[in-house]
Amino acid sequence: MPGLIGKKIGMTSVFGADGKNIPCTVIEAGPCVVTQIRTEEIDGYAAVQLAYDEKKEKHTSAGLSGHFKKANTTPKRKLAEFPNDFTKELQLGDTVTVADVFIKDPLEWVDVVGTSKGKGFQGVVRRHGFAGVGGATHGQHNRLRAPGSMGASSWPSRVFKGKKLAGRMGGDRVKMINLKVIKVIPENNLLIVKGSVPGAKGSFLIVED
Numbered sequence: 001m002p003g004l005i006g007k008k009i010g011m012t013s014v015f016g017a018d019g020k021n022i023p024c025t026v027i028e029a030g031p032c033v034v035t036q037i038r039t040e041e042i043d044g045y046a047a048v049q050l051a052y053d054e055k056k057e058k059h060t061s062a063g064l065s066g067h068f069k070k071a072n073t074t075p076k077r078k079l080a081e082f083p084n085d086f087t088k089e090l091q092l093g094d095t096v097t098v099a100d101v102f103i104k105d106p107l108e109w110v111d112v113v114g115t116s117k118g119k120g121f122q123g124v125v126r127r128h129g130f131a132g133v134g135g136a137t138h139g140q141h142n143r144l145r146a147p148g149s150m151g152a153s154s155w156p157s158r159v160f161k162g163k164k165l166a167g168r169m170g171g172d173r174v175k176m177i178n179l180k181v182i183k184v185i186p187e188n189n190l191l192i193v194k195g196s197v198p199g200a201k202g203s204f205l206i207v208e209d
Contacts, residue, residue: 002086002101003208004029005052005078006191008114010201014182014192024182027112027191029098029207034090035071035079046084050096051076052204078204099186101209110191111177113206114199119170128164174198 006029013023036049053076057065060075068075072093084090088100102110124147125132132145147166150159159165180194197205 003080003082003206004096004098004101005032005050005080006030006205006207007053008197008199008201008203008205009190011196012192022182022194023196024192024194025197027193027197027205027207028189029102029191030189031095031097033071033073033076034092034094034096035068035073035076037084037090037092038081047081048084048086048090049079049081051079053077080206082208097186098184098189098191102181102184102191102207103186108209109178109180110193111175111208112179112193112197113173113175113208114197114203116170116172116174116198117200118168121167122169123166124164127166127169130164 006027009026009028011023011025013021016022030052032050032052034048035051038045038047038049040046051068051071051073055075055077057075060068065075070092086096086100090096102108119126123145124130125145130145130147147164150163176195176197179197181191182194183192184190185192191207199205
């Protein structure tokens with residue numbers, strides 16, 4: 001399953017052949033540089049490590065600087081591994097673009113992995129969809145957005161792990177599957193997919209074929 005590292009540019013909409021307005025996300029997919037090639041003989045599996053987005057040398061550790069120099073490329077911000085199913089034979093330092101992966105006929109479907117927007121500390125109504133306003137039962141009394149009773153009072157006299165409670169929400173790794181590719185603009189390394197993808201504008205994405 002080949003793929004690319006990309007960046008969320010933002011959302012827009014396009015008109016389909018039937019005249020309907022389709023909400024879309026614009027993704028800058030690549031260009032990515034091959035920084036490591038894993039083989040069955042050495043690593044036990046076949047994969048390709050790709051790097052994306054420029055980074056200053058002074059903000060890069062010595063170990064990573066040597067890693068990038070070995071691939072004869074400049075420091076990058078994001079690294080990711082993909083199974084070595086690319087159509088062309090890749091070598092260290094090669095550049096992989098959106099035209100190498102996503103230009104097919106007919107246009108296909110992709111999976112997109114990103115980090116969801118952080119929402120901060122949230123209560124149970126927003127975080128887990130609790131009903132909130134309701135009858136004053138289960139010890140809830142007049143706190144309409146409180147979770148209510150958490151369980152037995154006599155034994156074990158504690159709340160079990162895994163209970164749905166208030167807490168920090170968002171900032172999770174989210175994978176959206178089967179997003180339809182509406183259009184590919186190879187000259188700008190842009191991929192336009194139907195619907196939304198996780199993350200804020202400018203956040204990194206992993207796009208898989």
